[in-house]
Amino acid sequence: MARENTSFAGIVMYRRPYKERDLLVKFLTDKRGPMMFFVRGGNRSHAKITSDILPFTHGQYTGWLADDGSLSYLSAARDTRQYVHLGEDPLRSAYATYILELVDATFEEGRSIGGWFNQVAAALELIDKGQDPQIAANVLEVQFLPLLGAAQTWDRCTICGLNDRPLDFSEANGGMLCSRHWNLDEHRFHLDRRTVGYLQLFASLNLVQVNQIQVDQSVKNRLRYTLDRIYDDELGLHLKSKRFIDQMATWENQLKNLRSEN
Ligand SMILES: [Zn+2]
Incomplete structure (x- = not known):
């Protein structure tokens, strides 16, 4: 050898x-x-x-x-x-672990990965600096889809190729549908314009050039939902670190409910 x-x-x-x-x-x-x-x-x-x-x-x-x-x-x-600050916060550390587990699932051992190395390093760097860990992970989740064999069309309608009308995500069509074609999928995701905009942005975002990420909680929830559905349904990828992140979100909601009851 x-x-x-x-x-x-x-x-x-x-x-x-x-x-x-x-x-x-x-x-x-x-x-x-x-x-x-x-x-x-x-x-x-x-x-x-x-x-x-x-x-x-x-x-x-x-x-x-x-x-x-x-x-x-x-x-x-x-x-x-x-990346010392990753260990200081359970959510940051959970997302960093998840990103690395996702990288392990995405890239084949022993093959050159080109610019992806810097992209992954930049995601960890942003989380280490205190930027939103979910968004850093979401960017990589969007960008890894083609590598995992589940490419989606984000920037235009998968039927007519146009992007002059509002777009919504359709899992069945592997990407966006414009409002002319919404009738083709009754299970389309009903995403708002901002969530669609972020998905399109993430698909080509160079994290190396990003300093700050701020996304509203409601949009974050829809991004999380959309990417979870694609990863579950299209890839059946269930990583241990991701289950932990989901559990943390559940606990957080339970705590919030407790607080509002008191
Ligand atoms: Zn269309």
Whole structure:
């Protein structure tokens, strides 16, 4: 089996102990997408590399990269930085975990991912800086759909190709319907203009150039609903981290109800 000694930019996706002293660390790499690395001695607290491979760490790494899906070996790290604020807040941390789990489901191991690396890093960076974690995740959810084999037409009517009238999302048609064609789908989503506008914006938004994201709660709820339906119905993708986020939303609502009762 061939391994190439190379340096790469990486983000720690998750890690797990291997035997007593070693670690298996999954990285998102800029060169070859998600890859699993064996880190000898990584599970020993005094190992030099320990702080470089903590969850939510971003940096430049050197290692032996396997080209056949077998384990790669990590040998050195430099310029590493942890997204420290992600761990401070359960919702931020849940969304960051979800984004990385979604990345793992979207990209094949060992393949180049082009500009996606910077896009994912920018999403984590925005959440770390305190921007809305749901919106950062929603942007990637929209953009990953074509990669997952569920591309949707956001910018025009899927029937007539026009966008001169209000658009609404139709799951059955794989995208938007203009008001002339709303009669074709009685289950269309009844989205308002702003939600449609955000979905269109997200499809081509470069997160690297975004500093601030602010979206009304009512629009956020419709974005969440729309993307959840597509991910459930079209892809059947149910990630553990996403279930946790949904649970947190339920608890929040229960607390709100309790407060309003008192
Ligand atoms: Zn139409």
